[in-house]
Amino acid sequence: MRWFGFxxxxxxxxxxxxxLSKDEGRDTVSDVKIMNPTELHRNVDKSVCGRNKCxxxxxxxxxxxRRVWLHVDGDSCVCLAGFGGTSVVDSSGCxxxxxxxxxxxxxxxxxxxxxxxxxxxxxxxxxxxxxPPTDTSGPPLSLPLVPGGYIATKPPFYRxxxxxxxxxxxxxxxxxxxxxxxxxxxxxxGLGSHGQLxxxxxxxxxEPRAVEALWGMPMKHVVTGGWHCACxxxxxxxxxxxxxxxxxxxxxxxxxxxGHKEESSQQxxxxxSASINPGGKPxxxxxxxxxxxxxxxxxxxxxxxxxxxxxxxxxxxxxxxxVTATGDLYTWGWGEYGQLGxxxxxxxxxxxxxDFFKEQKLYVVDVVCxxxxxxxxxxxxxxxxx
Amino acid sequence: MAVLWSKLSAVLPPNEEEFPLQFSDKVESSVVSVLQxxxxxxxxxxxxxxxxxxxQIILDLSWExxxxxxxxxxxxxxxxxxxxxxxxxVAALCREHPSADEILQGIRTCDMGLLMGAAIMDNVLQVLxxxxxxxxxxxxxxxxxxxxxxxxxxxxIKDEQAVPRIKCPSLESFKSDYLLPLRxxxxxxxxxxxxxxxxxxxxxxxxxxxxxxRTVPVEVGSRYTDEEWSQTLLTVNEFIDQYVLNRxxxxxxxxxxxxxxxxxxxxxxxxxxxxxxxYCCLGDxxxxxxTVNQNFLVQVVGSKYIRLYSPEDTDKLYPHQSSLLxxxxxxxxxxxxxxxxxxxxxAPYLECVLQPGDVLFIPVQHWHYIxxxxxxxxxxxxxx
Numbered sequence: 001m002r003w004f005g006f007x008x009x010x011x012x013x014x015x016x017x018x019x020l021s022k023d024e025g026r027d028t029v030s031d032v033k034i035m036n037p038t039e040l041h042r043n044v045d046k047s048v049c050g051r052n053k054c055x056x057x058x059x060x061x062x063x064x065x066r067r068v069w070l071h072v073d074g075d076s077c078v079c080l081a082g083f084g085g086t087s088v089v090d091s092s093g094c095x096x097x098x099x100x101x102x103x104x105x106x107x108x109x110x111x112x113x114x115x116x117x118x119x120x121x122x123x124x125x126x127x128x129x130x131x132p133p134t135d136t137s138g139p140p141l142s143l144p145l146v147p148g149g150y151i152a153t154k155p156p157f158y159r160x161x162x163x164x165x166x167x168x169x170x171x172x173x174x175x176x177x178x179x180x181x182x183x184x185x186x187x188x189x190g191l192g193s194h195g196q197l198x199x200x201x202x203x204x205x206x207e208p209r210a211v212e213a214l215w216g217m218p219m220k221h222v223v224t225g226g227w228h229c230a231c232x233x234x235x236x237x238x239x240x241x242x243x244x245x246x247x248x249x250x251x252x253x254x255x256x257x258x259g260h261k262e263e264s265s266q267q268x269x270x271x272x273s274a275s276i277n278p279g280g281k282p283x284x285x286x287x288x289x290x291x292x293x294x295x296x297x298x299x300x301x302x303x304x305x306x307x308x309x310x311x312x313x314x315x316x317x318x319x320x321x322x323v324t325a326t327g328d329l330y331t332w333g334w335g336e337y338g339q340l341g342x343x344x345x346x347x348x349x350x351x352x353x354x355d356f357f358k359e360q361k362l363y364v365v366d367v368v369c370x371x372x373x374x375x376x377x378x379x380x381x382x383x384x385x386x
Numbered sequence: 387m388a389v390l391w392s393k394l395s396a397v398l399p400p401n402e403e404e405f406p407l408q409f410s411d412k413v414e415s416s417v418v419s420v421l422q423x424x425x426x427x428x429x430x431x432x433x434x435x436x437x438x439x440x441x442q443i444i445l446d447l448s449w450e451x452x453x454x455x456x457x458x459x460x461x462x463x464x465x466x467x468x469x470x471x472x473x474x475x476v477a478a479l480c481r482e483h484p485s486a487d488e489i490l491q492g493i494r495t496c497d498m499g500l501l502m503g504a505a506i507m508d509n510v511l512q513v514l515x516x517x518x519x520x521x522x523x524x525x526x527x528x529x530x531x532x533x534x535x536x537x538x539x540x541x542x543i544k545d546e547q548a549v550p551r552i553k554c555p556s557l558e559s560f561k562s563d564y565l566l567p568l569r570x571x572x573x574x575x576x577x578x579x580x581x582x583x584x585x586x587x588x589x590x591x592x593x594x595x596x597x598x599x600r601t602v603p604v605e606v607g608s609r610y611t612d613e614e615w616s617q618t619l620l621t622v623n624e625f626i627d628q629y630v631l632n633r634x635x636x637x638x639x640x641x642x643x644x645x646x647x648x649x650x651x652x653x654x655x656x657x658x659x660x661x662x663x664x665y666c667c668l669g670d671x672x673x674x675x676x677t678v679n680q681n682f683l684v685q686v687v688g689s690k691y692i693r694l695y696s697p698e699d700t701d702k703l704y705p706h707q708s709s710l711l712x713x714x715x716x717x718x719x720x721x722x723x724x725x726x727x728x729x730x731x732x733a734p735y736l737e738c739v740l741q742p743g744d745v746l747f748i749p750v751q752h753w754h755y756i757x758x759x760x761x762x763x764x765x766x767x768x769x770x
Binding site for chain 1 (some may be wrong): 414416419420435436439443446447450452453456566611708709717
């Protein structure tokens with residue numbers, strides 16, 4: 001499995017730039033904003049992790065300033081890159097990882113460990129033992145889910161979850177969370193200020209609350225962004241909700257269009273003005289009576305044209321990326337660091353195919369977003385039925 | 387324009403070592419490293435592109451933190467980081483022969499830091515913006531031809547419901563007759579000595595000349611309970627053009643309101659035109675929570691119709707249930723729906739038309755309804 005990255009690279013988390021220029025404080029734009037999908041080098045430190053083979057399974061997670069690459073292949077190997085340099089973490093037997101700006105969490109068959117990335121300590125900041133699963137019927141829980149609860153991004157690390165939720169997968173944003181139950185139901189909780197909980201308003205929720213608008217439609221995958229959520233139904237449809245100030249919902253964004261108009265006459269504003277619409281109903285645009293949406297407080301079905309089945313989706317702070325069943329990658333939302341992969345720094349509220357992969361005849365199988373960048377896995381092209 | 391940079395750098399620390407960058411643990415070390423990079427670039431010969439890029443990273447990240455959660459929960463450290471981002475960006479913009487447009491952008495950037503950030507380095511952004519403003523020469527010959535001149539629906543004030551008016555009461559009598567019993571009153575001739583009525587009479591032209599290129603928050607829409615209500619950031623010139631002079635057609639149907647804002651902290655020249663009413667000294671000084679404060683509303687230009695209801699009659703005023711709007715009534719005061727809000731007609735009130743020079747005392751927690759009758763400037767004093 002080969003991985004490509006694009007977007008924010010100020011810390012070399014996608015590819016390391018010339019060491020010399022870094023010291024003198026010289027950061028050219030092209031070093032910091034990677035606009036073209038760039039292949040990640042597998043061999044970080046050949047002596048410790050000298051793998052040349054194309055691995056079947058590997059996993060990437062990204063925080064704002066770092067990226068972690070887990071190679072699962074017999075003796076697993078965790079390679080960290082970005083702020084603080086590249087390093088290989090002692091991690092044989094590691095099956096899963098989660099990366100935040102402050103902690104790296106590793107899952108093993110018998111324990112979970114969280115390492116504080118800001119301190120150079122020899123032991124994890126926190127750890128807990130887990131029982132290997134007694135029933136091997138279902139797939140193992142993936143982080144941040146652990147038996148009985150989940151691991152949060154800041155202390156207290158372990159948080160319990162009610163067993164009646166039957167948590168199957170969980171995604172954590174900075175201030176909100178989305179949970180998928182074994183029945184395909186979706187629950188959200190946390191901050192609701194930008195409609196990111198999908199309950200139709202702006203109020204926050206302390207406890208998991210079912211997203212009623214999706215009731216009756218089983219979902220199979222849930223993800224969070226900075227202020228939005230997305231999920232894929234069993235029928236491979238994509239639903240999305242939350243804040244749309246950069247077009248991250250793929251719906252018409254007024255602040256985005258205004259920002260583009262200002263750019264053509266003068267430099268872009270630092271801070272986009274946001275019009276808040278608590279009712280979740282669209283605002284009238286000024287000229288063409290086009291309907292704009294700044295907050296989508298209920299899930300909306302997003303058709304990525306041409307209509308196609310969605311295989312997986314991931315969200316950054318203010319952008320979204322989706323992989324179709326036909327091996328294409330679509331991205332939309334905030335693009336000022338190149339995180340959309342369209343070879344420019346333009347944000348867009350319309351999902352667009354990342355042509356690079358088509359041009360290179362690469363078949364996209366997975367996508368993982370960091371806050372301001374995107375990592376894409378390509379694999380063997382599946383046999384296409386015509 | 388190198389002269390401009392020498393003025394700007396004179397208010398900055400002379401070298402990297404004396405430039406403070408201290409943050410609590412809340413700000414991760416990766417973020418601090420970018421701030422340190424900006425500081426390095428400030429004192430080295432980095433390119434303008436690189437300086438701008440680093441500053442923008444700081445701004446983009448701290449902007450995200452400022453937009454996480456409710457405003458009052460945002461950690462002050464992130465607001466400081468945002469201010470540093472603005473500082474580094476202004477330094478990058480105005481270093482090498484900035485164009486007039488770049489200077490305006492610099493002013494806007496300072497304003498963003500003043501509006502959204504927290505004071506850093508002895509409020510250096512305030513100092514920088516004054517320097518930049520001096521560089522900007524604006525012609526003040528704009529005409530005020532298209533001021534709204536029609537006077538819609540001036541209500542007739544019934545004597546038995548009028549807010550009483552008195553001229554310059556003593557502190558003692560104001561305290562015993564109005565402050566302690568929490569009774570509204572209009573103090574006449576109390577603000578007559580303000581420069582805003584004398585040496586610098588406030589007007590649209592005056593506001594433009596003093597603050598035209600400054601960025602301020604504006605509320606758009608007649609009522610903040612309307613669906614179309616929104617907030618935006620405009621320069622004072624844009625606000626005047628779009629909402630006062632109705633020069634921009636799309637805005638001619640909507641109302642813009644420069645409100646709820648510490649304008650006098652941001653634009654100290656205007657502060658010099660006003661005076662704090664003496665009666666404010668009768669308070670004991672705790673200002674943090676606006677909801678437990680008394681208020682003086684001073685009318686400077688134009689007139690406003692105002693109606694006041696006592697907190698004792700809250701049960702007849704049908705406040706909204708939601709936490710965001712629980713201090714707002716659901717009733718349309720001058721056109722109440724008597725079926726939905728039957729008790730409203732029985733709520734006693736006092737009313738007035740506030741004219742230039744009038745100072746209205748609004749006792750703590752009194753419900754207030756305000757409609758501008760024409761172009762209007764007022765100054766509000768919160769005290770306790």
